[in-house]
Amino acid sequence: MKDYEAKDGTMIFAGLPVTEIADEFGTPAYVTDEQRLRENYRNVYSAFSKYMDTRIHYACKANTNLAILSILNQEGTGIDAVSVGEVMTCLKAGIPADRIMYTGVNVSDAELKAVTDMGVMINVDSRSELERLAKINKKLPISFRITPGVGSGHSDKVITGKKGSKFGIPKNDVIKTYLRAKELGFDIKGIHAHIGSGGQSVEPFMDMMDVLTDTVNELKENGIDLEFIDMGGGIGVPYKMNEDEMDLNELAMNVTDIITENTDIETIILEPGRYIVCDSTVLLTRCVDVKDAGVKKYIGVDAGFNTLIRPAMYDSYHYVAIGNKFGKCSTAKYDVAGPICESGDFLAHDRALPDPEEGDVVVIYNAGAYGFSMSSNYNSRPLCSEVLVNDGKAELIRERETVEEQWKHQIVPERLRQ
Numbered sequence: 134m135k136d137y138e139a140k141d142g143t144m145i146f147a148g149l150p151v152t153e154i155a156d157e158f159g160t161p162a163y164v165t166d167e168q169r170l171r172e173n174y175r176n177v178y179s180a181f182s183k184y185m186d187t188r189i190h191y192a193c194k195a196n197t198n199l200a201i202l203s204i205l206n207q208e209g210t211g212i213d214a215v216s217v218g219e220v221m222t223c224l225k226a227g228i229p230a231d232r233i234m235y236t237g238v239n240v241s242d243a244e245l246k247a248v249t250d251m252g253v254m255i256n257v258d259s260r261s262e263l264e265r266l267a268k269i270n271k272k273l274p275i276s277f278r279i280t281p282g283v284g285s286g287h288s289d290k291v292i293t294g295k296k297g298s299k300f301g302i303p304k305n306d307v308i309k310t311y312l313r314a315k316e317l318g319f320d321i322k323g324i325h326a327h328i329g330s331g332g333q334s335v336e337p338f339m340d341m342m343d344v345l346t347d348t349v350n351e352l353k354e355n356g357i358d359l360e361f362i363d364m365g366g367g368i369g370v371p372y373k374m375n376e377d378e379m380d381l382n383e384l385a386m387n388v389t390d391i392i393t394e395n396t397d398i399e400t401i402i403l404e405p406g407r408y409i410v411c412d413s414t415v416l417l418t419r420c421v422d423v424k425d426a427g428v429k430k431y432i433g434v435d436a437g438f439n440t441l442i443r444p445a446m447y448d449s450y451h452y453v454a455i456g457n458k459f460g461k462c463s464t465a466k467y468d469v470a471g472p473i474c475e476s477g478d479f480l481a482h483d484r485a486l487p488d489p490e491e492g493d494v495v496v497i498y499n500a501g502a503y504g505f506s507m508s509s510n511y512n513s514r515p516l517c518s519e520v521l522v523n524d525g526k527a528e529l530i531r532e533r534e535t536v537e538e539q540w541k542h543q544i545v546p547e548r549l550r551q
């Protein structure tokens with residue numbers, strides 16, 4: 134993982150001192166580097182398109198800010214959407230329906246109707262979903278998500294491809310389900326699997342691709358020809374300073390090799406979420422309190438697990454720096470903790486950092502994926518703002534929510550009103 138540059142002891146983000154961004158927009162705020170976002174998209178696209186026809190379906194659950202979707206739309210992205218809300222948000226950002234694929238799990242009939250009414254193709258997750266979809270819309274093309282029996286991920290909570298998973302068509306039912314879809318008259322385009330999120334090695338992707346290509350050939354013997362293989366997302370990114378990036382070229386070469394050697398499939402779809410947005414964004418938060426609790430020292434900041442839940446939920450590591458003391462020697466180890474009233478509310482444990490003071494700008498790295506999108510109103514704290522920086526210019530792309538907005542949908546029955 135790469136670090137940022139410093140000028141006069143202050144961290145520079147996309148050409149701007151982080152202190153300036155924090156002063157102008159307040160904290161906490163997610164701040165995105167537009168150029169880095171574009172680079173990530175281009176990196177993953179060009180790694181694969183060297184070898185075969187490639188479509189990138191950005192897994193937008195990682196980050197659905199409309200400005201970020203608009204940037205990726207300019208890059209030509211397609212979308213992996215998992216809810217009606219995500220589909221509507223992507224359409225709102227200008228992404229055409231025919232570049233969106235919907236991969237839901239435990240999908241209701243209402244959701245199937247809403248998504249297909251918008252002209253979005255369904256990646257079917259179960260036999261039940263297929264039968265229900267047949268009664269709702271048979272005109273749009275479909276593909277199937279299968280359970281590949283291969284899993285990978287940064288935490289057990291995000292491994293999706295293992296045998297017995299709630300996701301996908303179980304291996305033994307795959308051929309039967311495709312044949313049933315053909316009988317129902319569906320236009321079947323592809324096959325999909327997603328092993329999990331944030332794994333750092335190439336092997337699980339290759340193992341999954343072996344399963345997918347074998348299935349493609351078995352389907353062919355059964356009279357079903359597919360156009361694409363969708364390898365899902367899950368490309369990991371380094372969160373620690375000494376960790377290397379995954380070798381995208383090695384991944385692309387190995388995976389596409391399995392396809393071109395064994396099948397006549399010409400198109401590969403990938404659904405990277407984390408890879409595209411993760412390191413484009415930092416979370417800026419401010420030190421509001423410093424405490425020496427004897428056995429532990431704390432840096433108290435204004436962002437907690439309401440703002441970034443990954444450390445509390447998955448025990449995820451996010452690198453932390455003090456933006457206005459950038460490159461200064463560390464004095465002790467600190468826990469970085471937020472304002473939420475739970476002892477599980479922390480952003481980092483035991484980090485060697487320079488002497489903290491109230492007012493310092495604390496920077497949480499790699500916050501672009503599953504950061505804002507998983508944030509909440511817990512403790513009645515408003516959702517934070519989002520900022521986009523391009524060429525040394527910062528623009529607000531989401532206003533900080535107000536407390537009043539949290540009351541908007543609540544109703545106090547007449548009899549209880551004072």
Ligand SMILES: *Cc1c(COP(=O)(O)O)cnc(C)c1O
Binds near residue numbers: 330405
């Ligand atoms: C979450 C998800 C992805 C993206 O995973 P990343 O690890 O963010 O790349 C891709 N496809 C599906 C179906 C998903 O559910």
